[in-house]
Amino acid sequence: MSDKTLTQPGGIDYRRRQRLARLAQTLVILAGAIVLTIYVLAPVTWLVSSSFQTEAEIVSVPPHWIPDEPTLQNFEAIFSATEEEEITYETRSGQDPASGGFIPSTAKNLLPAMWNSFLVATLVVILNLLVGVPAAYALAKIRFWGRDASVYFILITRVIPDIALVVPFFLVIKNLGMLDTIGSLVLTYLAVTVPFSVFILVQYFEGLPDELDKAARVDGCSRFQALVRVFLPLSLPSLVAVVLFTFLTSWNEFLLALMFTQTEASQTLPIVLAAFTSDFTISFSFINAAGVLAIVPPVIVAVIFERYIVSGLTAGAVKG
Amino acid sequence: MRRLFGYEERSAALFLAPVMAVLMGVAVFPILYSLYLSFFRIKLTRPNRTPFVWFDNYTDLFTNDLFWVSVARTVTFSVVSVSAIAVIALLVALLLNQDFRGRRILSTILLVPWAIPYVANALMWKWIYDSGYGALNGILYQMDFIDKYMIWLGDQEKTIFLIANAFVWKEVPLATILLLVSLKSIPSDLYQAARVDGASVWQRFVHVTLPAMKPGFMLVMIYETMMAIRHFDLFFILTEGGPGDASHVLSWHIYVETFRNLSFGSGAAMSYVLALVTFALSYTFIRTLGRKV
Structure with a gap:
């Protein structure tokens, strides 16, 4: 036709x-x-x-969307900032404070702060795995009295707003003499990460066949051996998801860090960044370079592990 | 009794002990301690006198005008942000549910705002809204929408919406991913059947897609409301509650009361109110999730 x-x-x-x-x-x-x-x-x-713009270029009106002469000076300032560069009143007023161009003395805190963030995040990840994996296995594979109650208990702890924890946390940590330590951050971040980790893992473990558990037990494995030898190797994707979420949450956390940290001994990256934004003498291009530095690691992680993140998000949040 | 404390129970208890210990220590104890604290008048400037005041912190709270202002600001912020998130995330989810070349790249790009730390997000928007050299002024000026640069965040009427915009930008990816799950779970025969019955694209959307997305929508709405009413970082960096009290939200009020006025008792009382509101809201959330575990 x-x-x-x-x-x-x-x-x-x-x-x-x-x-x-x-x-x-x-x-x-x-x-x-x-x-x-x-x-x-x-x-x-x-x-x-x-x-990537120079101080002169960044204050142009209207803005230059693409830098005329891209420069790395802002990043160099961050990576080469050392203790020796004392900022005195003279050197500071030597530059025009109105237009900026001023690299703050706190610039040297950026890299230590990144290190602190990294350290805190790593410790939180390890603790999450240590407490989360056995708990998730029990909730997913063991039929025991009190299972539903445990699930609801963990769910409830998940919805406690972090700001409601700040006041009691502060007093406890102050009394323990742990203010301005990394430990205080590791401890309190557990409250915001553990429930989510458990749910990602429960979701995954439930998808693995019960027969695996039974077979392992028939072969003479204890519960613990069944978990370590049979389930852990199979649950790698969910472990990756837990590592990613916990790491990113700790890396990005601001409120609790703002309350508990005071010096470079424990200040994390978000704290140092936030301090820059409230200092009107610091050059815009420098603040932006610091911002880019804070954005790059998590974005790279997110792009590389996109698949795990999406499955983790849906497991942890939707199917809970 | 055998059923209660059989082998299963004992091994489960062993496996759950660490997580329970941790959650007791870092979540349950603090929230109860907070309740206890809220019955005292605790000023850190006066550490040796902390009288027990029953519910005074709470009654003070409810007679404090600034508290009610902060409640109103929080409601505005949450309603605006959550509805914007829901609409934008729905559109994006519908787009990403289509089969087209570049879909995977697009969904990877979408993760960028999600991964960015909130502080960096705040810094970025502060720079975009900057009254002297910001991009918003620049672009509107170049397009002739404004004839002089505006002090965006200094405008009482606009501040909260601008902050909401920064919040929405960051939250849309998560909401989209959650909505995509419920979109993907719609069986394709439903669409086939609707098509056979002569339903148009719009009719299929209204009668098949939307009803199927209801649970996903509920989840997104509740979750994002919970996030919005407790949000703090953007307010801290963009406006510090200002100008005036234009962005003086509840979380900011708690922060000022506790860490600037150093009255921990009333700070605890306020955080308790916020926690209870969140609990009430999340009841549905917990029910929805709990059923599926």
Whole structure:
């Protein structure tokens, strides 16, 4: 049958209609994809672009969207900041405070703060795995009296807002003499990470067949051996998800760190960054470079492990 | 008794002991301690006198105008942010549910705001909104929407919406991922059947897609409301509650009361109110999730 028979005058040209519909769909998808990309990436691109600008360029009106002469001076300032560079009143006023150009004395805190963040996050991850894995195994594979109660208990601890914990935490930590230590952060971050980790793991363990457990037990494994030898090797994806979430949550946490840290002994990256933003003498390009530095590690992690993150998010949040 | 304390119970108790100990220590004890503290008048400036005042901290709270202002600001912020998140996330989820080339790249890009630390997000938006050299002024000026640079965050009317925008940008990815799950769980024969019955694209959306997404939507709404009413970081960095009390939300109020006025008793009382509100809200959340575990 040729096209002609279908396009009778007055009749409906179905094929043409279908082609139009498909074209419209493609256009809508294309437009949506472009809008979404711009929405997500434009703010970040602007931040990155301004971190490569010189002080003179960053204050241009209207802004230069792309730097005329990209420079690494801001990043160099962060990585080469040392104790010797004392900022005195003279050296500071030597530059025009209105237009900035001022690298703060706290610049040297950035790298130690990154190290603190890394250390805290790593410890929190390890503790999460140590307490989370056995708990999740028990909740997923052992039929015991009190299981539902335990699940609800962990769920309830998950919805306690962090700000409600700040006041009691502060007094306890102060009385323990743990203010301004990394330990205080590790301890309190457990409250915000453990329940979520347990649910990611429970979800995954439940997907593994019960027969595995039974087979291992028949072969003479104890519960503990069944967990370590049979389940752990199989649950690698969920372990990766737990590591990622816990690490990123600790790396990004601000409120508790703001309360408990005071000096570079324990200050984490978000704290040092926040201090920059409230200092009006610091040059914008420097603050932006510091911001880029804080963004890069978690974004790289997210992009590399996208698959694990998406499955973890859906497991931990949706199917709980 | 054998059923209560059989082998299963004993091994489960052993496996659960560490997590229970940790959660007792870092969650249950603090929240109970907080309740206890809220019955005392504790000023760190006056450490040796901490009288027991029954419910005074609570009654003071409810007669404090600034508290009610902060409640109103929190409600505005949460309603605006959560509805924006729901709408944008729905559109993005519908887009990413289509099959097209570049879909995977797009969903990876979408994770960027999710991964960025809140402080860095705040820093970024502070710079975008900057009154002197910011991108928002720059772009609006170049497009002739404004004829002079504006002090965006200094505008009492706009501040809370601008902060909400920064919050929405960061939260949309998570909401989208949650919505995508319920979109993906719709069996395709439902669409086939609707198509056979002659339903248009719009009708299929309204009668098949939307009802199937209801649980996912509920989850997103409750979760994001919980996140919004407790949110602190953006307010701390962008406005410090200002200008005036335009962004003086509850979490900021708690922070000021506790760590600037150093009255821990009333700070504890306030955090308790916030915790109870969150609990009430999350009751549905817990029920939804608890059923599925």
